Amino acid sequence: SQQGEEDPQALSIQEGENATMNCSYKTSINNLQWYRQNSGRGLVHLILIRSNEREKHSGRLRVTLDTSKKSSSLLITASRAADTASYFCATDGQAGTALIFGKGTTLSVSS
Amino acid sequence: DVKVTQSSRYLVKRTGEKVFLECVQDMDHENMFWYRQDPGLGLRLIYFSYDVKMKEKGDIPEGYSVSREKKERFSLILESASTNQTSMYLCASSMDRGWNEAFFGQGTRLTVV
Numbered sequence: 001s002q003q004g005e006e007d008p009q010a011l012s013i014q015e016g017e018n019a020t021m022n023c024s025y026k027t028s029i030n031n032l033q034w035y036r037q038n039s040g041r042g043l044v045h046l047i048l049i050r051s052n053e054r055e056k057h058s059g060r061l062r063v064t065l066d067t068s069k070k071s072s073s074l075l076i077t078a079s080r081a082a083d084t085a086s087y088f089c090a091t092d093g094q095a096g097t098a099l100i101f102g103k104g105t106t107l108s109v110s111s
Numbered sequence: 112d113v114k115v116t117q118s119s120r121y122l123v124k125r126t127g128e129k130v131f132l133e134c135v136q137d138m139d140h141e142n143m144f145w146y147r148q149d150p151g152l153g154l155r156l157i158y159f160s161y162d163v164k165m166k167e168k169g170d171i172p173e174g175y176s177v178s179r180e181k182k183e184r185f186s187l188i189l190e191s192a193s194t195n196q197t198s199m200y201l202c203a204s205s206m207d208r209g210w211n212e213a214f215f216g217q218g219t220r221l222t223v224v
Contacts, residue, residue, distance in 0.1 A: 033212060033213075035215075040199075040218070040220070041217055041218060042115075042201055042216050042217045042218050043154075043201065043203075043213075043215040044215070045212035045213065045214070048211070048212060088153065088154065090213075098142075098144055098159040098167075098169065099156075099203075099205075099213055100156065101146070101153050101154035101155075102153055103151065103152065103153035104153055
């Protein structure tokens, strides 16, 4: 079934640096969402971008969506140690069915 | 705040046992989902439900069943637990079919020995 694929699988940066992770998907979508998961916990919703939007901001988060390339990026600016987590993109698919998740990007921010 | 509560954080069961994982949400959401999460495989959808007594198979339903007798509760059942069902199980709910955000429980880490 359709699944987003995040890239890179793992990312290590220093505090204060920006972190960029990408997501590619296979079929047309209604929206794309990004979630964060702290180690061993449930997922927390970060941001949703609809298919007719190109960019969205929320605090230190910036998400872009390019439907022609079937890709999205999540930028976290001025990273903090507390941003250390796994990040997942999720898409709803053509029929608006259940959210389908990618495999995630593991971000490590060191102080 | 929306709360999705899974009955156990950690669970250890024996091979062949029938296992029930319970999930309750308190926001009157219509939709509920069960995923399992394994290293390197991400989250995979097992079953979901859009209404009471309604269920639909996800990507990996084999070896699982579900029950939704009440709107707020969605149970995942492992009919005969096997070691390859050792995993993290995540329950989620949402207002509608993926158009809006999903709210997740804290997860149940199941070990089958």
